[in-house]
Amino acid sequence: MNKLLTLGIVVGTMSVAACVNLDRSRTLGNPSVSGSVLAIQVCSNCHGVDGNSTSPAIPRLAGQQATYIVNQMKTFRGHERSDPAGQESMWGISRHLTDQQITDLAAYFSKQKAQPNPSADTPQLIAQGKEIFENGIPDQNVIACSACHGPTAQGIEAFPRLANQHADYIVKQLNVFQNTQGRPGTPMEAVTHPLTGAHKAAVAAYLQNFPN
Amino acid sequence: MYSVLKGCGKTAAKLVAIALPVLVASYAPDTLAIPAFARQTGQNCVACHAGGQFPELTPYGRLFKLTGYTIGERNIPISAMAVVTDTMVRSRNDPNPGGFAKGDFPAQNGTPIFNTASIFLAGKVTDNIGGFAQWTVNQYDHLDGGGNWQSNTVSDNADIRYVDRFINANNDVIVGLTFNNNPSVQDVWNSAPAWGFDLVPGSNPAGFPAKPQLGGALAQQVVGLGAYAYWNKTVYAELSVYRTADKFWSFMSQGFDSTDGTRSRLVNNTPYARIALTKEWGAHNFMVGAMAMAPEVYNDPTQPPGSPTTKYRDIGIDAQYQYILDPHTVTAQFSYINERIHYDPSVAGMPGAYDSLMGTASQPLTNTTDRLNLFRAKASYVYRAKYGGSLSYYNLSGSYNSLNQMGIPGDLTAGGLNNSVSSNVTGKPDTVAWIPEVFWIPVQNARVGMQYSMFTKYQGAKNNYDGWGRNAKDNDALFLYVWGAY
Numbered sequence: 001m002n003k004l005l006t007l008g009i010v011v012g013t014m015s016v017a018a019c020v021n022l023d024r025s026r027t028l029g030n031p032s033v034s035g036s037v038l039a040i041q042v043c044s045n046c047h048g049v050d051g052n053s054t055s056p057a058i059p060r061l062a063g064q065q066a067t068y069i070v071n072q073m074k075t076f077r078g079h080e081r082s083d084p085a086g087q088e089s090m091w092g093i094s095r096h097l098t099d100q101q102i103t104d105l106a107a108y109f110s111k112q113k114a115q116p117n118p119s120a121d122t123p124q125l126i127a128q129g130k131e132i133f134e135n136g137i138p139d140q141n142v143i144a145c146s147a148c149h150g151p152t153a154q155g156i157e158a159f160p161r162l163a164n165q166h167a168d169y170i171v172k173q174l175n176v177f178q179n180t181q182g183r184p185g186t187p188m189e190a191v192t193h194p195l196t197g198a199h200k201a202a203v204a205a206y207l208q209n210f211p212n
Numbered sequence: 213m214y215s216v217l218k219g220c221g222k223t224a225a226k227l228v229a230i231a232l233p234v235l236v237a238s239y240a241p242d243t244l245a246i247p248a249f250a251r252q253t254g255q256n257c258v259a260c261h262a263g264g265q266f267p268e269l270t271p272y273g274r275l276f277k278l279t280g281y282t283i284g285e286r287n288i289p290i291s292a293m294a295v296v297t298d299t300m301v302r303s304r305n306d307p308n309p310g311g312f313a314k315g316d317f318p319a320q321n322g323t324p325i326f327n328t329a330s331i332f333l334a335g336k337v338t339d340n341i342g343g344f345a346q347w348t349v350n351q352y353d354h355l356d357g358g359g360n361w362q363s364n365t366v367s368d369n370a371d372i373r374y375v376d377r378f379i380n381a382n383n384d385v386i387v388g389l390t391f392n393n394n395p396s397v398q399d400v401w402n403s404a405p406a407w408g409f410d411l412v413p414g415s416n417p418a419g420f421p422a423k424p425q426l427g428g429a430l431a432q433q434v435v436g437l438g439a440y441a442y443w444n445k446t447v448y449a450e451l452s453v454y455r456t457a458d459k460f461w462s463f464m465s466q467g468f469d470s471t472d473g474t475r476s477r478l479v480n481n482t483p484y485a486r487i488a489l490t491k492e493w494g495a496h497n498f499m500v501g502a503m504a505m506a507p508e509v510y511n512d513p514t515q516p517p518g519s520p521t522t523k524y525r526d527i528g529i530d531a532q533y534q535y536i537l538d539p540h541t542v543t544a545q546f547s548y549i550n551e552r553i554h555y556d557p558s559v560a561g562m563p564g565a566y567d568s569l570m571g572t573a574s575q576p577l578t579n580t581t582d583r584l585n586l587f588r589a590k591a592s593y594v595y596r597a598k599y600g601g602s603l604s605y606y607n608l609s610g611s612y613n614s615l616n617q618m619g620i621p622g623d624l625t626a627g628g629l630n631n632s633v634s635s636n637v638t639g640k641p642d643t644v645a646w647i648p649e650v651f652w653i654p655v656q657n658a659r660v661g662m663q664y665s666m667f668t669k670y671q672g673a674k675n676n677y678d679g680w681g682r683n684a685k686d687n688d689a690l691f692l693y694v695w696g697a698y
Contacts, residue, residue, distance in 0.1 A: 021339035024377060028253075029285030040379050042283055045275045049379055054492045055271070057537050085538060092254020096285065168495075168537060 029096040035104025051112035056168035061109035068160040069106035083182035117164040121205035129206025167204035247291040248334040252284035257656040263541030263594030274400035280375030281342030289335035293697040298324040303686035343372030366467025386442040393464040394431040403530035403545035418687035424551040426526035448488040470513040477513040495537035520556035541594040553582040584610040604647040637679040638672030658696040
């Protein structure tokens with residue numbers, strides 16, 4: 001027991017000596033840690049330090065609209081957004097972030113440069129996606145994505161940037177909008193209603209391979 | 213196999229009865245039901261564990277560990293783990309429970325048992341310090357003189373870190389110190405000996421006959437301090453130094469004791485080196501690595517300095533591949549450890565021959581050096597982080613040495629506590645096993661599984677490895693488990 005006590009004292013002393021490291025902190029419950037530090041020290045683990053995540057399971061944030069990131073972080077924090085993948089990772093990460101931290105980390109990622117994200121999809125599939133993105137499919141009530149997300153898929157304010165986003169992530173989120181109540185408060189539930197699996201695959205392939 | 217499976221339904225019902233409290237506890241409110249690290253980050257277990265199959269780590273889980281368990285916020289740093297198991301071995305030496313069944317193996321064959329339970333102290337301490345320490349009660353640790361099972365409380369794995377991370381647009385360097393009690397427990401890849409195989413307590417009732425020093429022989433018997441760096445998620449390098457966990461550090465090896473010979477004693481501080489190269493692309497990630505260690509160990513840990521020692525030189529190579537993209541998780545690991553054993557001149561090179569009539573338990577050494585090779589591989593698949601299966605392969609081989617020859621004299625059916633399960637009349641440790649497994653993860657912190665261990669070779673032979681007609685396949689075993697952590 002004496003040894004445990006000694007170890008406790010040693011660890012305790014080290015803890016006091018190295019208690020706060022605000023410039024390189026990974027603490028999520030301390031308002032003093034800036035959002036940009038958290039972006040680099042924590043968010044980058046999955047999203048990449050430049051916001052260009054490697055795994056298709058993780059959305060790219062490089063060049064993303066800051067307003068959109070802020071909104072999503074707040075809906076994770078408030079548990080309004082409950083798609084499984086987001087909930088499993090993001091509810092916890094966001095639970096005690098302050099509005100200022102969220103604003104700062106959103107600003108950090110919005111300033112990053114989106115990198116090309118080429119895939120092995122066929123030119124035909126990408127061309128089909130381009131057609132849907134730019135013109136929709138009027139006779140099937142599929143509206144053009146570009147109407148809200150912009151002609152270069154860069155997004156605007158609350159409408160997210162989609163260019164170079166991972167196709168797998170886009171398809172899964174379209175499924176969330178279409179089949180669940182996991183992302184309420186957007187027009188996407190109605191927008192995705194007429195989409196078929198082939199539509200989603202095509203437009204997602206186009207967006208991942210979006211010409212820079 | 214059929215006879216083993218025949219009793220499966222009955223014992224499965226008992227297993228459920230014992231395991232139910234574990235599952236119920238897993239459904240308990242969050243404050244009780246979520247392990248300490250999950251409470252700290254607020255994330256689901258699947259964020260850090262590939263397909264939810266703890267303890268295998270995802271790329272994010274590896275970074276969580278490499279950054280010293282410091283992501284998140286301080287929380288209640290206590291977790292618990294329990295494992296309920298039921299083992300049905302293909303053939304016991306004595307099927308008569310009134311005979312020497314207690315001394316036979318495995319513990320409570322065919323009866324569900326509360327096998328082990330652990331307490332963890334785990335979590336973030338400061339922005340730079342974090343770690344975990346585990347204490348485990350092995351309910352069926354050993355038999356006493358009266359043939360009754362005795363429990364043992366041991367200090368299990370521990371890993372405490374001081375870490376910093378310097379990261380910008382061009383460079384990402386994680387540097388850290390790790391203080392731990394098991395060479396490779398600090399590793400973040402599951403091909404490392406401490407993490408990759410035989411993870412469910414009691415899953416292999418016959419046991420594997422020999423372990424390389426780097427393959428777990430020193431686990432929880434040493435303490436080490438290491439420095440490591442991970443650069444641009446590409447190169448990992450580590451250098452650690454280990455010593456016997458005695459005197460002040462004996463709390464890191466509780467349950468093992470050099471004075472009764474159960475804890476290895478290293479002669480000097482022993483270096484351990486580790487390097488790994490990693491690559492991520494898309495949903496895939498890959499690691500290839502190497503590790504080395506060269507401990508010198510007293511032959512008899514109860515003897516004073518100057519007594520005979522054995523020098524080991526272990527070199528290992530390993531690799532891991534993962535594909536993680538919901539709903540699929542595919543992982544594969546392999547590990548190969550080559551060990552050269554140099555015996556003390558005072559005891560090596562003696563002539564010796566095994567006497568089957570005597571069944572001599574300890575023979576003179578015939579070799580001045582030995583070699584031991586351990587190859588292990590495992591592949592797993594998990595669907596929706598709920599339903600999974602794996603296939604493991606184990607291949608231990610080594611040189612002949614009469615030292616390895618141990619037998620049981622006399623008539624095995626005469627009663628008593630002796631059994632010949634671990635006997636070896638071949639003088640070679642060669643053992644080969646295939647272990648298929650299926651499992652179900654009903655909630656994120658509980659796993660229900662079934663394994664079947666199939667031995668094609670045991671203690672150097674397919675047949676009659678003990679001198680009394682026991683064959684390798686007699687050690688085949690069906691193993692059911694419920695593993696919960698909260």
